[in-house]
Amino acid sequence: MKRPTMQDIAQRAGVTKGAVSFALNGRPGVSEPTRRRILAIAEELGWQPNSAAVALSDGRANAFGLVVDRPARTLGLEPYFMQLISGIQAELSATGTPLLFTVADDQLAEIATYRSWWGRRRVDGVFLVDLRVDDARVPVLEELGMPTVAIGMPQAAGSLPAVWTDDAAAARTALGHLAGLGHRRIARVAGPEQLLHTRIRTEAFAACAWELGVEYRTVASDYSGEQGAAATRELLLGPRRPTALVYDNDVMAVSGLTAAQGLGLRVPADVSMLAWDDSALCELVHPPLTALSRDIAEHGAHAARVLRQAAGGADCGDLRDPDPVLTLRGSTAAPVGEDQS
Amino acid sequence: MKRPTMQDIAQRAGVTKGAVSFALNGRPGVSEPTRRRILAIAEELGWQPNSAAVALSDGRANAFGLVVDRPARTLGLEPYFMQLISGIQAELSATGTPLLFTVADDQLAEIATYRSWWGRRRVDGVFLVDLRVDDARVPVLEELGMPTVAIGMPQAAGSLPAVWTDDAAAARTALGHLAGLGHRRIARVAGPEQLLHTRIRTEAFAACAWELGVEYRTVASDYSGEQGAAATRELLLGPRRPTALVYDNDVMAVSGLTAAQGLGLRVPADVSMLAWDDSALCELVHPPLTALSRDIAEHGAHAARVLRQAAGGADCGDLRDPDPVLTLRGSTAAPVGEDQS
DNA sequence: GGTTATCGCAAAACCGGTTCAGCAGTATCA
DNA sequence: TGATACTGCTGAACCGGTTTTGCGATAACC
Known part of the structure; x- marks a missing residue:
């Protein structure tokens, strides 16, 4: 019942703990026959090192x-x-x-x-x-x-x-794709502003949009489906409706898609949608979402x-x-x- | 830089490790003034017990x-x-x-x-x-x-x-709801058959459907969106189309909803849908999914x-x-x- | 053949806690 | 006043590993 220790192995093998330690760790200090004998006994007893003892001894938690x-x-x-x-x-x-x-x-x-x-x-x-x-x-x-x-x-x-x-590069990819399709008015439903990569993306989008000569706007959100849908409705019902929307995560993209369809708009005919970070979620919905994927x-x-x-x-x-x-x-x-x- | 140990505290307090241990663990064996002195030093040094030492000593991992x-x-x-x-x-x-x-x-x-x-x-x-x-x-x-x-x-x-x-009770709740609405042909897209609760649900659905006098059918699936959608299409395009579908998880329910809408069917007008296990996912889509919720x-x-x-x-x-x-x-x-x- | 390496292991210290036995010193009681 | 109990602490063992030191025996060397 009790877990075997190196002491138990040592007794059976007629050696000391130290020798057992050397044998089990493949270090010099024991003869080959003795090593094999000790390994066999350890195997038979089903010995496994006590993680606390190892951690205490070598000062690392191994976690x-x-x-x-x-x-x-x-x-x-x-x-x-x-x-x-x-x-x-x-x-x-x-x-x-x-x-x-x-x-x-x-x-x-x-x-x-x-x-x-x-x-x-x-x-x-x-x-x-x-x-x-x-x-x-x-x-x-x-x-x-x-x-x-x-x-x-x-x-x-x-x-x-x-x-x-590199989120800036990805931003250029996304915007390039949409601009290439002919979109000239693009908005993005962003993640929390406190997150650095949100800010990086915002800047990259703004800079790239300027270069490409497209109108661009960022709307702040919090990654949740509720706010994603709310932001989408606000953008689609407001003045100068964008023809394409980019979402900072897949959850908001899905709820945004649902929101748009709820307004009677067709995706992608009336408005294109693009999700940042791909997942099975993007394939779950109809139409499936174009997304920025990474492993x-x-x-x-x-x-x-x-x-x-x-x-x-x-x-x-x-x-x-x-x-x-x-x-x-x-x-x-x-x-x-x-x-x- | 080095983390303080009880030994360090003991030295400063002019006592032994044992006394420090008693003091820090609130056990009898030290006087109140000494205890306070030791606690103060521990506080000042920012001492925290080494989890490996504790684990080794009392034989529990605390995890x-x-x-x-x-x-x-x-x-x-x-x-x-x-x-x-x-x-x-x-x-x-x-x-x-x-x-x-x-x-x-x-x-x-x-x-x-x-x-x-x-x-x-x-x-x-x-x-x-x-x-x-x-x-x-x-x-x-x-x-x-x-x-x-x-x-x-x-x-x-x-x-x-x-x-x-009690999944059987929940099955009755779900089926009772649908039957109460007037549904007489109901199918369920189930989770993996190896999972016991899948089997329990299947039996409970079958028994309850029998009692209520409604037609019922189980289709096996694997919890994935792909199979959920495939099973949905199969059921909706096959003979004797069910008027209501129950899904064993929310992911399949969402993809099933999408699949049904892709076939040109309206939910819930043409087919009702119910998800087992509620989550934000169910509120993300349109229409939002009726679901069996638990905390x-x-x-x-x-x-x-x-x-x-x-x-x-x-x-x-x-x-x-x-x-x-x-x-x-x-x-x-x-x-x-x-x-x- | 005596000195020096090298080998193979024993013995013990160490990591940082907990816990138990023991021992002075004071208090309690008859 | 001596036996007894209790208080407050010391010292040491212990948990289960790793690592260092030391020692006897054999091998290598000049």
Whole structure:
């Protein structure tokens, strides 16, 4: 019933704990016959190292952490995090390193979690997501000296290594596509303004629209379906109705599509729609949504690799993942040329 | 830079580690003035207990685990898990107990994870989800003696305590609602047949339909949007078209709705739709989906409470949560009386 | 053949907590 | 006044690993 320890193995083999340790870790210090004998006994007893003892001894927790502080309600809908986590796992499971995952109520609670995890040596490092402008978490993590990899723009990551994709490039891709189809009046339903990448996108869209000579407008939102639909109605019912809409996440795009159809508008005939971040959600609806796609799981795996290096003491640089690509589906098309002034 | 230990506190206070331990844990053995002095020093030094040392000493990991082995692609869409996790966290965070969360490729990998976590004492217990008929994981967990709470039907949980809702009752609620509206030909797009609750629902639907004198049919599916849409098209284009459809999850319901509308059918005029498990997804679409709602986060919190008891050595019984209730939205209505034979 | 490496292992310290046995010193009581 | 109890702390063992030091025996070398 009781789990076997190295002491048990040592007794059976007639050696000391130390010898068993050497044998099991493949280190010099024991003869080959003895090593085999010890390994056989360990196998027979089903021995597994006690993680607490290992952690205490070598001073590392052999675990990483991830805290998210979005409300659970919107969190559940975001395919993003599950994909990210599964990508992280895919990389971490190679070394059997588990992930501590927690949802926090707000940023203060999130920071408290970091302090606790690090103070108690529960983790060797953390993934930092949803980077904000002037992010309060960054200086805390820097001060703690906790190995961290920021998943997001390097500008917001301070001295922390960042794993990121170029949102400005993606913005140009999206706008280029729509402008190429002939759209001259384009609006975007954006994510929360506190998030740095929202700001980056906004600037990139504005700059690119200027260059292309198209009218462009940003409407702030919060990633939720409700606000996505509300923003959509406001834009479609207001003056100078845009002929194309870009959404900062797939949830808002879906609810925006529904809202537009509820107004009696046809997509894409009357208005084109484009989602930023692709997921199965975009294929669920009709018409399926044209989207900016990237491999989020792969992104997570990269982040995990960088974090492992950082926790190992290396000071890693930023890692830029490939630009998102456009997945063309049925929700974007040339605008019908009615009152195209 | 180095984290302070109890030894550091002891030195400053001029006492031994043991005294410090008593003081910090609020146990008798030190005088009140000494205790206050020690607490003050600990506070000043920002001391936090090393979790590995605590775990090694008291033989408990102070962490629980959750493994999911659905493919990441469908996982991301399911609001269910995020809500469940956030509910679990809400309960666990009270004691500062973190959750180890992992996605596994298949059941074998999941079982291997349990063996590893338990063998290495990484967790004090686990939450078991997606219970199947003749679930291979149950006997393994029983044999390991690992504290476990099954989230699902007691019938599939063996000797493990289960936290569950009565799916049969919910099935009657759903069918009663539709029959009450006048529907006489109803089909259900079910989840994976290996899952026990799918089978329970199927039986309950069949029995209840028999009693109510309505035609009923189950079509197997896999929870994915693709299959949900395919099953919907098959049912709506086949002979004896049903006037109402029930979906075993919200993702399939949404894609089924889209599929029906793609066929030129109006919901709910031509066909009513009802989703099992409510989420923001159901409100995202048009018409919003009538759904069987339950408080999943609360469900998770209950499971966490039971697991903590189980890990504490108590042998707990099953815990039944309230039956799901029907949230009426726009997707169900009386059938138009055309050829209602 | 004596010195020096090298090998194979024992013994013990260490990581940072918890806990138990023991021991002075004071208080209680007969 | 001596036995008894209690208080407040010390010292040490313990949890289960890793790592360092040391020692006897054999092998290599000049």
